[in-house]
Amino acid sequence: MQRAGLHPDVVSYALLINAYGKARREEEALAVFEEMLGAGIRPTHKSYNILLDAFAISGMVEQARTVFKSMRRDRYTPDICSYTTMLSAYVNASDMEGAEKFFTRLKRDGLKPNIVTYGTLMKGYAKVNNLEKMMETYEEMRLSGIKANQTIFTTLMDAYGKNRDFGSAVVWYNEMGSYGVPPDQKAKNILLSLATTADEQKEAKQLVGCMETKVNGFSRLLDEEDYNDDIEEAILYEKTGRL
Structure with missing residues (x-):
């Protein structure tokens, strides 16, 4: 410059x-x-x-x-923002050994990890497919009194999703509801994508509140709140031949 x-x-x-x-x-x-x-x-x-x-x-x-x-x-x-950002550098480099050491240093230096700090470490373990360490971090966060948010739950679902574990994804999807956390679209997509058998697909649709409708010969999965709008579109198509 x-x-x-x-x-x-x-x-x-x-x-x-x-x-x-x-x-x-x-x-x-x-x-x-x-x-x-x-x-x-x-x-x-x-x-x-x-x-x-x-x-x-x-x-x-x-x-x-x-x-x-x-x-x-x-x-x-x-501050904790600086430490968490430094932690994310190790995570983004897939250096979880370095991330673990820095996380220990963070606490040794007298800082208290927040939900972003824990979430960053969990994403790192999910990235390298170390589900055991990811869950240990989640438990530490929970025992510290920090309640999981949408990002934390989606990280958990995504990790199990990469392992094609539909059952565990369902457990964490339901856990979101018990915490009063509304599932985001990513969580819904993970659950739907993992459902392979007819029973799993039925369960996934029921959980995410999806309905199936046909417009112009194509089946579409819709969130329940969008269902009425889609029906109106289908009726319009039947009458006019266009959407």
Whole structure:
């Protein structure tokens, strides 16, 4: 940016690095970070978290660690957001050994994991198909008094879904209801996609409140709240030949 005659501030650098990180353009993100440091610009606490997130998204652990260490060097105290973002760097790199060590460090440093922290670790275990560790993390979260949200339940369903475990997916889908958490579309899709036998398909449709209707010769599965709208569309098609 400086070569173009521009004089960016710390926010400009942070936003550009974040954009490169989200686009998985790691080399450009690193180049901008090094340019910023070379220009003698000192990041703020907020911009440090943005920088950290940019590298964490792409699983650039070493670069994320450099940013994390720089926060302390500049006398900024990393908060739970900083620690969770650093944890996600290990997760996105599929380095669960590193993630476990950092999670232990997080607690040793006196921080209390929140639902995002636990969810990040659970997603990591799900990613490497370590369901036992995923469930251990879930139990630790539950015993700490944190109630699971939609994201946590969907992570559990997705993990069992990858193993084609319809029964376990049903258990967690029902668990969402017992917690008063409305299933999102992803949870519904996971359940429907896992149903292979006629009995499973029937159970899945009943659980997600789906009905089957035919429009123009094609069968469609619909959420119950959309059923009436679809019937109106079907009637319109019968009368006019178009939707």
